[in-house]
Amino acid sequence: MPEPFRWDLIRPDELGSLLDGTEPPGLWFLDELVTCAGKVLARSGGGDLVFVGRSLDSMFDLLGGALHGIGEQRLDRLPLSFSRAGRRVTRRRWERRPLTAAQRDEARRMLADAGVTPYTLARRSRPVAFVDVVSDGGTFTDVYTLLTDWIRGERETWPAIRRKLRFVGVTVRAPTSPKTWRWARHQRWTAELPARSVLSVSLGRPVWSYFGNEQTKLTRSLGPDWWLAEADGPGREDLTRQALAEAVALVAYGRSRAGRQALARAVGREPDLAQPWLRTLVTELNAAAGGRRSS
Template sequence: MPEPVDVSPPFRWDLVTPDQLGSMLAGGPEPELWFIDDLTECAGKVLARSGNGDLLFVGRSLDSMFDLLSGALAGIATEQRLARLPFSFHRRPVVDGRGKWRVPALSAEQRTAARRVLTDLDVTPHALARRRRPVTFVDVVHEGSTFAELFELLDDWIAESREPWEVVRRKLRFLGVTRRRKTSPHTWRWQQHAEWTRRLPAASVQNVSLHALVWSYFGDHQTKLTRSFRPDRWLRPDDGPGRDERARQALAEAVALVAYGRGASGRRALASGIDREPALAQPWLRSLVRRLNGV
């Protein structure tokens, strides 16, 4: 169990039961969800390839997918749970004259803070070794550096705890949302170049592709509702939500995504995104699709 430490992850509104918004959305224009078809199809594949794991969305890049799925799964009988793991591992250039980048090593205080956040999400070595279903971490992926840092953080903790690795490794899954490209025998795949992925079962590291423009919007350009939660901010007090015009527009977009996911057409579109996925052979996914279709 991590030592007691005061950690304040960035505040984000609960948009499924939004009783805190007040007048934040009053008078604003309707958001244009130009990306909704691509996002919904991708979210369906994320569900299908999750291994029936609880979905933890890492960082902020896929907040829109979290919002869409939060609405879609609200009130549906399913074991799957959704949560956000707001970690952002900040990279900086290595001072060696070759322009490389690296993630600075975490301090003892930062490791304790990270473990506190994971403990609040019930993602501890003890809990992982005893849970029935896996935890599936989801993030946009370019080279996989965030997943690598997260795996190292968990790996060190598991080794210290002396929980059985052969049991824990089967409860960890990593699902990368990648930029869609033309495939060829020479296509670069991040997981094939990451040594840590070889320590997990082959099915535990998977990808879902997303249209390049939508991937770039979520990963690089979209206004987020929370500040970046980098290691140097893990021990700082939270400064609360933004309330400027950009924040209001981002909030309106997030609320609209929850509403779309909750609606019948959004749920049917999500179920359609699961079509032809091999995991449909598994009862848990067939049952989820029936519920999304209102059957």
């Protein structure tokens, strides 16, 4: 079944009068979001970005506006939640119940809609970077397991594919210390990928919590029990309309001169700027903003 309806905010012809009467959104998180988005871009390896779930819809909207008509990177959403009930494995150990065959098939269909299949991964020139807020890495573990089981079933070449996969987790900012808990160190599968393929970017706790726990989203949460349900239509209640106004404002800011210049500055502060693809992206952002081209 189709995923839940979400408006196309890059070409918002269908909004009509939905924003009438909404309050101007207070984008109090904007500076942190732009900085974080610049880091995610820089650490994507030039790959297409796939935003998992709904938590980083605001980053998807911001980058959708900023990168419209610029570069080759594709932005997609994989609006799946993998949250599900657990089952007891031993007296002391629980694990989330496995996905059913029908649920796996539906998740694969949605991955294919985002341009991600074993066949395309083995043959694409650029990587695919999955992006999500991260606490313990459980969602990324589910995505990775789903992909690797599919790859084995299709008998595609893993050595070629492993270089095309990236996972960028947006974490809560914490003091830099050897004792700081790092999600990637506690997931065994991360050792199966090159070191630069599993990376983190941090946000301050208030912004991270807003995106991950508090922000009103434009679509319902899509846990496994809903993957096979009939898609719903657009919400029109006041909270959703106000959330829509916020999303529209983020797209507009991303497309603006100020937004593109701010994103270019955020990318330009990253060590990976030495890579030609990233320098080209900064040049194109500044050119689209009408600013000075990077040398």
